[in-house]
Amino acid sequence: MDALMLDGNAIAGLLQEVFAVEMTTALGTCGGCGATNAVGATHVYRGAGIVMRCPHCKNALVTIVKDETRAWIGFPGVRTLQVTV
């Protein structure tokens, strides 16, 4: 366990800025183990950018790097993202 680890709730504002909808209640299915979890329950690590990991198998789901005007969003490990529309 990493004391610096947070969860998806901590980046709710950033996610809403990028996706323009509330994302912590969106459901993500891990491309590694197939577990489905709310984005708010994913494990979040912050360094130069943000990495969201599967709380079940720790697989990297989403990466976000942001500067003043742009965001680079990678989806290395998400099979599906279920968003309320």
Next chain:
Amino acid sequence: MARAAVLGRLTWLVAEVVDVVPETDGVKTIVFDVPGWPGHRAGQHVDVRLTAEDGYQAQRSYSIASAPDASRIELTVERLDDGEVSPYLTEELREGDQIELRGPVGGYFVWEPSQGGPLLLVAGGSGVVPLMAMLRARETAGSDAETRLLLSSRGWDDVIYRGELERLDGDGLTVVHTLTRTQPQSWTGYARRVDAEMLAEVGPDPTERPFVYVCGPTPFVEAVAEALVRLGHAPQNVKTERFGPTGG
């Protein structure tokens, strides 16, 4: 209202300080008036942005402590001595000062009175803040949802909202304290970190399928969530919110 608050891009709003209330040593509640505030649900956050004269900006996320109430919101902030934002919020802000914030954000770690109970709320230190918003929303709505709050603090004087919790205790709400470092001489309550045995005693039983909310520092949340699942609580009913030392 909930839908309007969920959809759409976030915009920065100007919030004016209307009061600063000391809670414990190093913890203060700041009351803001936020014209244009869209309303919030208990457990949601705001992002706070401070801008220095040279344009440098620092941004942090804080849980809202107050029940939904028109354009007024309260943040309870713990000062982290090496923090960038919390010392300013707790030491420098005065009535009439303005800061920028946006929100509400989040929707996962949320409880609404219409959801009912039973509820088990477990907090470490200032992790009580979003849970207090739930207790206040419960009170405001006149909800009688059976609720237990287990609050872990270092000492009796470190218990945030102590007086208000004493007042709210009853009417289906049971408040249980554990004091991990120092205890008053006559203390007969828990005096250790939250563990599975304590969680089993505080209840409710997993067979009652309570909605469980756990908030605190990451190691606290990890330990409590693991113990809860071991006791038989359904993982999908255990919602967690971790805050780390980077929150300052």
